[in-house]
Amino acid sequence: MSLPHAIDVDDVAIVGAGAAGLATAIFARQPWRRARAAAGQEDASTAVAGPTVRLFDGARKPGAKILVSGGSRCNVSNVAVSERDFWTSGSHAVIRRVLRALPVPMTIAWFREMGVTLHEEEFGKLFPDSNRARDVLEALLRTATDSGIRLCVDARVLAVRRSPDGLFVLETNRGDHRARKVVLATGGRALPRSGSDGGGYELAAALGHRIVPTTPALVPLLLDGRFHTRLSGVSQVVDLAVWVGGRLAIRVSGPLLWTHFGISGPAALNASRHIERARLEQRQVRVTVGFLPGLTFERADARLTSCGTDRPKLSTAAALAQWLPGSVADALLEAAELPSTLPLARLTRVDRRRLAHALVEWELPVTGSRGYTFAEATAGGVDLSEVDPATLESRRCHGLYLVGELLDVDGRLGGFNFQWAWASGRVAGAALAQERS
Ligand SMILES: Cc1cc2nc3c(=O)[nH]c(=O)nc-3n(C[C@H](O)[C@H](O)[C@H](O)COP(=O)(O)OP(=O)(O)OC[C@H]3O[C@@H](n4cnc5c(N)ncnc54)[C@H](O)[C@@H]3O)c2cc1C
The missing domain is CATH 1.10.8 (Helicase, Ruva Protein; domain 3)
Known part of the structure; x- marks a missing residue:
């Protein structure tokens, strides 16, 4: 696929075709896709109306994270989602506002419209009825194509800058590109081989944003000593307590999996971000396990x-x-x-x-985590106070929008991170659509 060399100007250029980037693109074009569907495919006037949207992704095959998610079944969302399921160093009111733009029933209906029906499992997790993450990705890509969105793969955005005429110039490995609005949907640092290697933070920082220091989240933990080694493969329900500076910071309950390197499973993954944040802040942190959940x-x-x-x-x-x-x-x-x-x-x-x-x-002798390579999410990111919660437009750079895991928001295990990706994509996409209607 060849990219134009500073000739075309798109209304919207989205950097990153992961969950949040695809959702933003689809919502930005949704009114016109629906109008075209209502008018019939042959009505070209509705097909060309609305903003032109181009999606760039550095990966040859975007959506790698969707494919591997939820054990290749993709835990798309959760029946009950609120701002309390997320962490940020910013305001939870911003998270609440964004989540309200796409309540879970609307997420379910949106997926149904794209041909993916969902069902509920343990802990309210929502999965596709086919139990295939591939079906989720294919539905998103198909909808994007049907919406007239142009997808440029193997196109890594190296820099984004403002030109004197007020347009954005995106420098890619395939040449320059110009756009009126830019959305950064580059994800965090988790699973860097998927293409989300943290490069997006540099793009955001170069456009004036403060990046809250990042750490891995939802990541297995390393233990010192030999206690865990002979238990490798054993799973049990526990309480995990994280003590920071001598005080209980959080207690999480759930299954814990002992492994050859330490601990994994939902309890360890959910506790991990709190341990990583405390270490980042150079605070004294202890982790204890309760083998009889709920008992004092x-x-x-x-x-x-x-x-x-x-x-x-x-x-x-x-x-x-x-x-x-x-x-x-x-x-x-x-x-x-x-x-x-x-x-x-x-x-x-x-x-x-x-x-x-x-x-x-x-006491568990936690020495660290398995790092971004094995993390499911990233804590930290673009400071939430620097975006308008009604649109997710940057307060630092007019015409720039930020969505998904790139922002300083990380959810607990159970479909919450994807819900954040869809909801933030809906907020930015609807704002972009509004500008053109
Ligand atoms: C193993 C694993 C399992 C998971 N399972 C679940 C689950 O079941 N449920 C759930 O809710 N969450 C899950 N998550 C978390 C979820 O996948 C992420 O929170 C979500 O994908 C974030 O979406 P995003 O679009 O913001 O970022 P990403 O999905 O990371 O997408 C960012 C995209 O941007 C591209 N990109 C980055 N920089 C550039 C650049 N400079 N130029 C061009 N393209 C660029 C990348 O190639 C990538 O395609 C899982 C994560 C992992 C790693």
Whole structure:
């Protein structure tokens, strides 16, 4: 596909054809696509009306992240989404405003219109009925094409600048291009081989934006020591607590997967951004695991006491194995230097209380994370106060819009990051469409 050399001027140039870029493009052209559909394909007047939209992506095949998402099933959204499912160093009011532009029922209807019906699974997660991420990507690409959007692949945008005539000039590896409005939808740094390598932050910074320092989010964690190594492959539901500066910063509950390098699974991934942010701020951070979710020290101790009374001959290891995987129980008793074969009822009071403490607040020696290569999202990004929440137009650079993961917003696991991509794309796309109607 050849790119024009500073001849054509598009109304809208979108940098990045991931979830947010595709959504922005489709919403920017939606009124005219619908009008054309209503009038019939042969009505050329409606086909050419509306803003011309061109999407640039540095990757040969855009949408890599959609394809790998949700174990190649794409967790498109969640039945219940609110600003409380997201993190930012900016204002949650901005997130709320953006999310309200595309409520979940509207997301479901939008996908249905594109030929993708969704169903609900555990924790409210929404997946395509076909369980194929490829169907989601193909529907978005098909809709983009039907909307008259021009997609330029293998076209990396190297710089964006303003020319004296007020137009934007996009320097790409395939030549320069000019546009009246530009949308940055370049994603964050997670999974850099997908094309989202953080280059977008430089584009935004060069246009006057402050970048809140980034860290990996939704990323597996590395542990020191040997406790985890023999548990590799074991999964259990836990409470994970992150303590920053001696205070409880967050407690997350959910499945935890022990691995050869440390921990993964929803609990670890959801906790990871808080650990990474604390480290970034050079604050002292501790992570503890509660093996009996929801139980305080007092209740754990009471459970051990009553178990000892009810079953006086039951070994400590066997008692613990009632509530947690046997291999974890064995590892815990060994690491805590507590007798495993001794009946629970015969533990000294001190040892029983030490065991109760180990069960509710076992220290995990987290040394770091697996980094952006294994992260599902990026925390930090373009400062939210620098965009108008009604349009996502930059307050620093008129005619520039910022959407998706590039902004300082990261969601928890469960379809929230895609919902942010669709909703922010809807806000910017609708604003761009409005300008032309
Ligand atoms: C393994 C994995 C699984 C995930 N699973 C889920 C899930 O199931 N549900 C969920 O909600 N979220 C999931 N996520 C998160 C979700 O994929 C992202 O939050 C979302 O894709 C962000 O959309 P985006 O459009 O902002 O950025 P991206 O999807 O990262 O797209 C950015 C695009 O911009 C392009 N680009 C970057 N710089 C340039 C440039 N200079 N010039 C041209 N093009 C450029 C890139 O090639 C890329 O195509 C997952 C992420 C990963 C890594």
